[in-house]
Amino acid sequence: MFRPLSLAIGLRYTRAKRRTGFISFISAVSVLGIAVGVIALITTISVMSGFTGEFRDRLLSMVAHATISGAGDAMADWQQAVDVAHRDPRVTGAAPYVELTGLINGRRAEGAVIRGIEPSLEPEVSVVAEKMKAGALADLQPGEFNIVLGRELSQWLAVDVGDRVNVLIPQGSVTPVGFVPRSKAFRVSGIFEVGMQEYDRGMAIVNIADAQRLARLGDDVTGVRLRLDDIFGAWRVARDLADELPGIYAVSDWSRDHANMFRAFKLEKTMMFIIMSLIVGVAAFNLVSSLVMVVTEKQADIAILRTLGVSPGTVMRIFMVQGMLIGVFGVALGVVGGVLLTLNLGHLVHLIEATFGIEVMPSDVYYITGVPTDLDWNEVALIGGIAFLMCLLATLYPAWRASRTDPATALRYE
Known part of the structure; x- marks a missing residue:
């Protein structure tokens, strides 16, 4: 077998059907939670960057x-x-x-x-x-x-x-x-x-x-x-x-003549980034719950692996692989969804306005009547990396708990 044992078993556990359907439901919720958090974060930051860029362009149209x-x-x-x-x-x-x-x-x-x-x-x-x-x-x-x-x-x-x-x-x-x-x-x-x-x-x-x-x-x-x-x-x-x-x-x-304004924009964008990141954090907590229940379900399997000589570190890596696959899938789904939503946000807003007969940003109230967006791929990569890091951290405790399983205790009532 060319691939590591922990990767092989982790992938097998991910594909295998679980006896408890509730665990699968929690895993699906974790994936969707991570994806929704990443989508919201990418879209929000892109819209804030778009408004900042729109303001800068209008400002520079008159200011030297x-x-x-x-x-x-x-x-x-x-x-x-x-x-x-x-x-x-x-x-x-x-x-x-x-x-x-x-x-x-x-x-x-x-x-x-x-x-x-x-x-x-x-x-x-x-x-x-x-x-x-x-x-x-x-x-x-x-x-x-x-x-x-x-x-x-x-x-x-x-x-x-x-x-x-x-x-x-x-x-x-x-x-x-x-x-x-x-x-x-x-x-x-x-x-x-x-x-x-x-x-x-x-x-x-x-x-x-x-x-x-x-x-x-x-x-x-x-x-x-x-x-x-x-x-x-x-x-x-x-x-x-x-x-x-x-x-x-x-x-x-x-930039110096309007330094306070652009500092305010930057601070607002930073605070919004932190606040929206909490959505991904909540999804990561769901991932912890899902993996803890998976570890509980796989107590007998863990005990058998331990009696066959598998080290606690390998057991830990097995469940880290499983949790990271859920995180990767959720982050990838969120990045794709966030990019697509950002690129089509203007069309979506026009569709909502036409469907419900409303005007999201009335021209008699706002100078900017559309929803400008500015998709920065560096920010997208940063958001994806932070979301993946949160998922990785979320796998540590359940995987550590799995590695501490006592084979004799787990197999006593099997």
């Missing part, structure tokens, strides 16, 4: 991958910074910007970030031109004082294309009647919607020259925004570019 700004309030010689950025093969786009915080008055008032852009360069660093619901970025001509508002901001201000709004910034002059903030009337020339409240409700876009005149910056800008081929190397690229420029510059990137 990296930003180089002056050490003070303004940055001079931004044209040189753009030229240096374009010479770097890792940079796919660069554009200057002016950023102000102010109050916009329409029929109502709302605070917002006013961003001054160069319309011809902005498509290199953001997708706002593609998200225009009315008008176009090309309408932002210098000196015309046009403004583009987010959809929610325009609705709150109760203004539409062609209406006028007054923009006030917390800069001005002291007069005999007190401090007078600087203000300017703008005409609404467009409306955009990117699907994030932070921008749809809190941002307005003007031409960079108009923003410079409003803030009295001259030819200076706030900084230069960069788009890169690798978003995870953003800070390193921005630092390298800043080192090539004369003077002192501040460097930031998207």
